[in-house]
Amino acid sequence: MKFLENITLKKKKVDEPVSVKNISKNIDENVTKIKNELGDASDLFINFSKTNDNEGLGYVMIYINTMVDSNIMSDLSIELKEILKLKPNISKPEDYGDTLFDYFSGFRSCSQGSEIADVCNELISGSVVIFVEGCSKFLSIKMKAVQARAIEEPTSQTIIRGPKEGFTERIDINIGLIRKKIKSRDLRVENLSVGSVTNTTVSLVYIEGIVKDEILQEIKNRISKIKIDGIFDGGYIEEMIKDDRYSIFPTFMNSEKPDAVAGALLEGRVAILVDGTPYVLTAPALFVEFFQVSEDYYHNFIITSMLRLLRAVALILTLLVPGTFVALITFHQEMIPTALLISIAAQREGIPFPALIEALLMETTFELLREAGIRMPKAIGPAMGIIGALVLGQAAVEAGIISSVMVIIVAITAIAGFGIPSYEMSNTIRLIRFALMFMAGMLGLYGVFMGLIVLVLHVCKLKSIGVPYLTPVAPKINGGNKDTIFRFPFWSMKYRPAGISGTSAARVDGDETVTPSQKEKQEFR
Amino acid sequence: MEKIKITSHQLMAITMTYVCGASTIIIASSAASLAKQDAWISAVVAALFGLIVIWLNTYLGGLYPDKTYVEVIQLLLGKWLGGFVVATFVFVCIGGAAQFVWYVGDFFTTQYMTETPTYIIDVLFVIVIVIAIFYGLEAIARASEIFFYIIIAMFILSMFLVMPNINIDNIFPVLEKGIVPVLKGSLPLLAFTVLPLIILNMIYPVNINVNDIKDAKKSMLKGYIIGMSITFISIVMCIFVLGSTITADVRYPVVFLTKEINVGIIFTRLEALIVIVWILTIFNNTLFYFYAGFLGLSQLLKLKDYKKILLPLGLIMAVISNFVYDSVPYEIDWDTNVWFPCIFTYGLILPVVLLIVYCIKNIKTGNKLNMK
Numbered sequence: 001m002k003f004l005e006n007i008t009l010k011k012k013k014v015d016e017p018v019s020v021k022n023i024s025k026n027i028d029e030n031v032t033k034i035k036n037e038l039g040d041a042s043d044l045f046i047n048f049s050k051t052n053d054n055e056g057l058g059y060v061m062i063y064i065n066t067m068v069d070s071n072i073m074s075d076l077s078i079e080l081k082e083i084l085k086l087k088p089n090i091s092k093p094e095d096y097g098d099t100l101f102d103y104f105s106g107f108r109s110c111s112q113g114s115e116i117a118d119v120c121n122e123l124i125s126g127s128v129v130i131f132v133e134g135c136s137k138f139l140s141i142k143m144k145a146v147q148a149r150a151i152e153e154p155t156s157q158t159i160i161r162g163p164k165e166g167f168t169e170r171i172d173i174n175i176g177l178i179r180k181k182i183k184s185r186d187l188r189v190e191n192l193s194v195g196s197v198t199n200t201t202v203s204l205v206y207i208e209g210i211v212k213d214e215i216l217q218e219i220k221n222r223i224s225k226i227k228i229d230g231i232f233d234g235g236y237i238e239e240m241i242k243d244d245r246y247s248i249f250p251t252f253m254n255s256e257k258p259d260a261v262a263g264a265l266l267e268g269r270v271a272i273l274v275d276g277t278p279y280v281l282t283a284p285a286l287f288v289e290f291f292q293v294s295e296d297y298y299h300n301f302i303i304t305s306m307l308r309l310l311r312a313v314a315l316i317l318t319l320l321v322p323g324t325f326v327a328l329i330t331f332h333q334e335m336i337p338t339a340l341l342i343s344i345a346a347q348r349e350g351i352p353f354p355a356l357i358e359a360l361l362m363e364t365t366f367e368l369l370r371e372a373g374i375r376m377p378k379a380i381g382p383a384m385g386i387i388g389a390l391v392l393g394q395a396a397v398e399a400g401i402i403s404s405v406m407v408i409i410v411a412i413t414a415i416a417g418f419g420i421p422s423y424e425m426s427n428t429i430r431l432i433r434f435a436l437m438f439m440a441g442m443l444g445l446y447g448v449f450m451g452l453i454v455l456v457l458h459v460c461k462l463k464s465i466g467v468p469y470l471t472p473v474a475p476k477i478n479g480g481n482k483d484t485i486f487r488f489p490f491w492s493m494k495y496r497p498a499g500i501s502g503t504s505a506a507r508v509d510g511d512e513t514v515t516p517s518q519k520e521k522q523e524f525r
Numbered sequence: 526m527e528k529i530k531i532t533s534h535q536l537m538a539i540t541m542t543y544v545c546g547a548s549t550i551i552i553a554s555s556a557a558s559l560a561k562q563d564a565w566i567s568a569v570v571a572a573l574f575g576l577i578v579i580w581l582n583t584y585l586g587g588l589y590p591d592k593t594y595v596e597v598i599q600l601l602l603g604k605w606l607g608g609f610v611v612a613t614f615v616f617v618c619i620g621g622a623a624q625f626v627w628y629v630g631d632f633f634t635t636q637y638m639t640e641t642p643t644y645i646i647d648v649l650f651v652i653v654i655v656i657a658i659f660y661g662l663e664a665i666a667r668a669s670e671i672f673f674y675i676i677i678a679m680f681i682l683s684m685f686l687v688m689p690n691i692n693i694d695n696i697f698p699v700l701e702k703g704i705v706p707v708l709k710g711s712l713p714l715l716a717f718t719v720l721p722l723i724i725l726n727m728i729y730p731v732n733i734n735v736n737d738i739k740d741a742k743k744s745m746l747k748g749y750i751i752g753m754s755i756t757f758i759s760i761v762m763c764i765f766v767l768g769s770t771i772t773a774d775v776r777y778p779v780v781f782l783t784k785e786i787n788v789g790i791i792f793t794r795l796e797a798l799i800v801i802v803w804i805l806t807i808f809n810n811t812l813f814y815f816y817a818g819f820l821g822l823s824q825l826l827k828l829k830d831y832k833k834i835l836l837p838l839g840l841i842m843a844v845i846s847n848f849v850y851d852s853v854p855y856e857i858d859w860d861t862n863v864w865f866p867c868i869f870t871y872g873l874i875l876p877v878v879l880l881i882v883y884c885i886k887n888i889k890t891g892n893k894l895n896m897k
Contacts, residue, residue, distance in 0.1 A: 331638055335794045445797060446633050446646060449804050450653050456671050457657050461664035474670035476534045 023114050025134050027060050030116075034062060034129075037120050044123075047077065051084045057096070058133040059084060062119075067126035069145040076128065076143065084132070097137035100130065109142040125199075148173060154256035154278075156423065159295040163259045171201055171275040174258075178205055178271070181262035186210070192223055194237070194274075198230030201275040202237065205261075210268045212502035215284060215465050219270050234274050234281040243463045248431060250424035251464035253285035260294040268501025284464035284500055286471050288484045290425035291315065296487055305486040312485055314419030317412060319429055322359050323436035323448050325409050329355040331444030347403040356441030358402055362410040363434065365392060370414075467499050530734045535666035537744035537751075538673035539809065543725060544752025545676065546810035547625050548717040550632075550779040550803045552756060553763040555860075558773035560710025562696050565761045567710030572753040574711070575719035578873065579749055582723055583742050585876050586730040588883060590738060594726035595821040598875075601882045610875070611825045617871055618724065618818030619842055624864075625811040626650050626846035629804075631853070632777065647846045654812050655839040658819065659832065662732060665812060672805045680755055683798040684762055686786045695768045696761075716865045718756055720872030721810075722749070727817040776853070779803075815842060 023030055031046055038044055047061045061077060083103055084096070097112060104110045110127075113119070114137050119129050126144030151173070154166030167174045175189055186208040194202045202223060206216060222241035231237060238252040239245070255261050256278050261271050264282040272281040291311045296304045328336055329344070336344065351358060369388045376384055392410075396402040413433070420426040432455060439447030462469035472480040477498050482488035494506050531539075556564035589597050595614065599607035629650050630643035638646075657665055700707070725745070733741045759779050763772040766785060772778045780803075783796040819838050823831035850856040 332797075335797060337793055443641065443645070443649065444638055445800070446638070446804075447649070449801065450649055453653055453668075453805070453808060454656055457653075457660050457664050457668045460667035460671065461660040468667060470667060470671070474535075474667035475532050476670055 021115055021117065023116065023119070023131070023136050023138055025136050027058055027131050027133050030119075030131050030138075031060060031062070033116050034119055034123070037116060038123065049077075049081070051081065057084060060131045061128055062123065062131070063128040063143065064123055064126070067124070067145060068128060068143040072143055073128070076141065080130065092134075094135055094137075096132040097135045097139060100132070100139050104139070104141055111140050112137050113140070114138070151177070157256050157260075157293070157421075159257075159293065162295050162298045163257070165258060166256045167258060167278040167280055169276050169278055171203055171273050174273050174278070174280065175203060175205065177258040178262055178265070181258055182207065182265060187265075190220075192220075194223065194226055195228060195230040198232075200231050202231075203273040203275075205265065205271040205273060207265050207268070210266065210496065210501055210503050211270060212268055212500065215268075215467070215500070215502075216270055218465050219272070219283060223272075231274060233277040234272060234279050237272060237274065238281060243465065244461070247458070247462055248428050249287075249459065249462055249469070250290065250422070250428065251283075251285055251462060251469065253282045253289050253422075254279045254424070255282065255294075256280075257294055263294060263297065267496050268503070284467040286464065286467070286500075287459060287469050288472065290422040291420065292483075293421045297490075301487050301489045308485055308487065311419055311421065314416040315429065317416035318414075318420070318426075319433055319436065320448070321413050321416070322363060322409055322433060323440040323451075324445070325405075326355045326359050326437055327440035327444045327448055330441060344403075344405050347405055350400045351403050352401075354441075355406075356437065358406050359409070359437055359441075360434075362392070362396075362402055362406050363413070363437070366410055366414055367430070471499050472497065529662045529666075529732055531662065531666040531728070531732050533733070533737050533740040533744040535670055536729070536733065536741050537748040538669040539666060539728070539813070540722075540725060540745050540748030541752040541755075542669055542672055542676065542806050542809035543813055544718050544722070544749055545755050545802075545806040546718060546721070546752075547628055547807045548714070548756060549759060549806050550777045550799060551628075552714060552717055553760045553772050553778040554775060555713035556710045556760060557764065557769045557778070559713070560706045561701070561773075562698075562764055562769040563700060563707045564710050564764060564769065564772070565696065565757065566700070566707045568714060568753070568757040568760050570707060571711040571714035571719055572750075572757065574715060575722070575749060575753065576746075578719050578722055579746060581873075581876050581880070582726055583729065583745065585879060586726050587738065587742075590730040590735060593728075593731050593820065593824065594723065594817075595824050597726075597879065599825075601879050601886070608825060611821055614871060614875075615818045615821040615825065617867060618814050618821060619838065620845065620849065621721070622654075622811050622814035622818060623842050623845035623849045625807055625814065626842065627849050627856075629807060629811075630846065631850075631856075632803075636777065636780065644847055648843050650808075650811070651839050651843040651846065653808070654815055654842075655835060657812055658816055658835055662728065662816075665816075669809060672809065676755075676802050676805055677751075679798045679802045680758075683783050683786070683795060683802075684758060686788055686792065686795060687762060687766060687782055689788070690785050691762075691765045692768075693765065695764050695766075712865060713860070714756070716860070716868050718753070720868045721814075723872045723876060724813055724817045727813075727820055815839075 027048070035044070035046075041064070043064050043066045045061075045063055045065045049059060049061075051057045051059075059080070061080070063073070080100075083100065101110060101112050111122070113122075119138055119140070122129055122138075122140035126142065127140040128143045130139045130141070148168050148170040151165050151168055153164045157166075165177065167177060179187060184207060188204075188206055188208050190204045192202045192204065193199050204216070204219065204223075219241070223237065226237065226240045228236065228240065234252070234254055238250075238254075242251055244251070252272075253264065255264075261280050261282060265271055269282045269284065272283065274281075291308065296308065299307075329348075333341060348355075353361070366388075369384065369392070373381065373384050393407060397404045397407060417426055417430060420429065436448055436451045439451040441447075443450070459469055460474060468475060471477065472484050479495070480498050482493045483497070491508055494508060495504060496507060498504075553564065556567050560567045585597065586594075589600070592600065595611050598610050598614070601607065602610055626647050630647040633646050634641060634643050657668070729741070729745065730738065759782075763778045763782050766782055767775070767778060771781075775781045779799055780796045783799045784794060786795045787793050815838075819835060820831065822838070823834055828834065850859065
């Protein structure tokens with residue numbers, strides 16, 4: 001088949017003269033070509049008209065009806081007619097293109113060109129294309145319709161205090177939201193196009209002078225190397241340009257909130273916006289970031305530090321509690337204080353399963369409930385809760401299948417799991433928890449230790465765009481730990497995170513000059 | 526060859542975990558059996574002697590900042606003699622690593638999981654070590670930093686909790702039988718904490734940025750001092766709480782010590798804390814023995830892709846670890862009669878010989894230069 005295709009392609013190439021690619025002076029010819037290219041789509045509108053009703057200069061407006069704003073379309077067609085009427089003294093029709101361009105470029109985004117392929121590209125991106133009889137250039141005017149929902153509060157990242165607006169599906173609105181936060185000349189926006197079929201716009205936003213050049217270049221390189229037919233969310237990009245493709249740890253932060261993204265930009269990170277999704281990626285992302293929320297910076301620093309400690313505890317609990325419990329019950333009963341041991345033993349007396357099976361049963365049921373709850377219509381949601389509470393909490397215990405200690409263990413694990421702010425990180429920890437449970441069931445605490453050592457080694461190995469994942473802790477950066485587990489007050493966080501930001505200028509009440517000694521301090525591996 | 530550079534803080538963490546090493550929970554027993562209640566003086570003596578060893582090692586490393594210990598041996602002793610020495614060194618490293626793996630298996634099968642086959646525990650340990658080396662020195666160095674914090678926190682916590690049980694009288698009388706038993710008592714400490722430091726010369730100058738070498742020397746010393754203080758504190762606490770007789774009789778005195786913890790009703794049997802410390806330190810210790818053996822072998826054979834021998838070598842180590850010692854008495858016999866002369870040769874005599882050879886060669890080349 002491929003062979004045949006090649007032949008037909010070759011034939012086409014031989015048949016078509018070079019001029020076919022270009023626009024001819026004849027309007028009808030152009031229109032047929034475009035119709036062929038776009039497969040005579042039913043939403044392709046072609047308006048022929050003439051300057052004076054049946055005589056005079058002929059011109060045509062072509063557009064895809066579903067992409068353009070029909071309210072402004074009528075204004076445009078009247079304007080166009082007036083303009084062409086008012087300029088009867090132009091001798092050559094060739095000049096009409098330039099005249100129109102001069103007129104419209106004053107207040108609309110428009111462009112000129114002379115190739116059919118360009119015409120098609122303009123049409124599918126929501127422009128109106130105008131041909132004038134006898135003119136071998138086309139004029140395209142951006143008339144893209146505003147199809148977007150309003151700026152709403154983010155659904156997945158809710159906060160108590162702080163800005164409540166969230167990104168939308170439109171990339172230009174999103175960039176506007178960021179610009180609204182950072183009114184700086186140094187804010188740069190670079191557009192790339194990813195996806196051979198979808199041609200999705202991907203914007204890189206960063207602050208010149210704060211961003212580290214190597215990181216920016218690396219991201220640009222990696223994105224430009226993506227070869228895929230289409231992308232619909234930052235997740236595609238994340239997966240394609242990850243440092244360690246097989247790791248389950250997220251190495252890109254995603255946020256629905258402009259203030260979080262603006263904060264990341266200020267620290268020297270690069271934001272990756274994808275058209276059509278309200279989730280904006282920021283990179284490089286470090287491990288500690290997944291335990292921080294934008295709200296941390298709006299509350300008192302001592303309170304925030306306490307909350308962050310609480311999240312660290314949540315991480316440890318959700319990771320270790322089921323595994324350690326299984327290990328203790330199965331192998332190391334002597335380590336449990338005697339009073340507690342007697343109580344647990346009494347509860348587990350009639351339970352037919354070993355601790356590992358019991359734990360797996362309960363954890364799996366909980367994960368099932370959680371998974372089912374996400375896609376449940378809102379009306380059925382409460383019913384789910386009742387089933388979960390009754391089946392998990394009571395019936396299983398009363399039936400003697402599960403001990404009530406295990407219910408408590410699973411509940412602690414679940415609550416602690418929700419304490420991790422990032423959904424991605426919480427999913428990762430969920431998976432690792434099961435692995436640790438298996439290790440505990442087979443080899444007791446020794447298995448848990450070994451699993452943890454491998455986990456630490458793995459996390460230490462990870463990098464996000466060349467920056468070690470555990471950066472301010474390992475490799476340790478002197479003075480870099482002011483925004484990790486504890487949040488220091490703003491007046492003491494003088495410098496931007498080393499290794500991420502390319503500048504060593506002070507952030508607060510400092511002069512913007514960089515002394516060599518500071519620069520040395522910021523170097524790290 | 527990978528050109529990985531580690532920071533001086535990472536070197537500090539590595540040295541510290543390496544010095545604590547296998548000995549954290551065992552060494553008090555050997556030292557106390559020889560020096561009785563003066564074992565803590567033995568620790569001080571060993572630590573002071575260790576300063577000389579550290580100086581020697583860093584000096585030797587500083588001579589060739591871009592070469593590992595194995596390469597230095599080959600450079601100074603020539604192709605054949607050097608090759609032979611390196612081959613034996615590699616053998617000692619792999620053998621030593623296998624011994625540590627045996628310790629782990631022995632500890633867990635005797636203390637916690639009596640029904641689990643030793644082999645399973647050994648193999649899992651070796652798998653984790655192979656994974657670590659597969660991830661590369663960079664990841665190991667960063668992980669050491671994390672381990673460093675965990676070790677310090679856990680150790681201080683457990684020692685703090687055991688404090689109520691201290692009985693000061695246990696260390697008296699001081700120097701009852703003179704200085705000789707004290708010096709004898711420092712021998713096991715030398716053999717397990719101080720002399721093996723030479724193995725860190727496989728990473729010390731090579732994987733440090735040239736500008737940082739001065740800094741790195743300091744941080745190596747810092748790591749050594751922290752590690753030795755941990756060893757010292759564990760010995761002192763054993764003698765304070767358990768007394769020298771029990772310390773000498775028990776196989777794992779520090780674990781026994783932490784079993785004594787009884788704060789309130791709920792804080793009992795917290796020996797898991799010290800077991801975590803020991804697992805982490807012995808893991809790093811075994812890791813660097815194995816790393817030295819494996820890197821030494823690949824440099825001896827001049828392999829380009831050195832990771833290819835990782836898996837076979839790991840398998841060999843897993844097998845050796847199972848029959849390296851027949852029994853505990855055999856192990857004790859080996860440690861005192863074979864391991865000490867062995868590590869003395871490689872950790873002290875060999876570096877001194879290398880330095881002498883270096884001096885002779887330098888004089889020779891200097892003479893030649895003068896003649897020209």
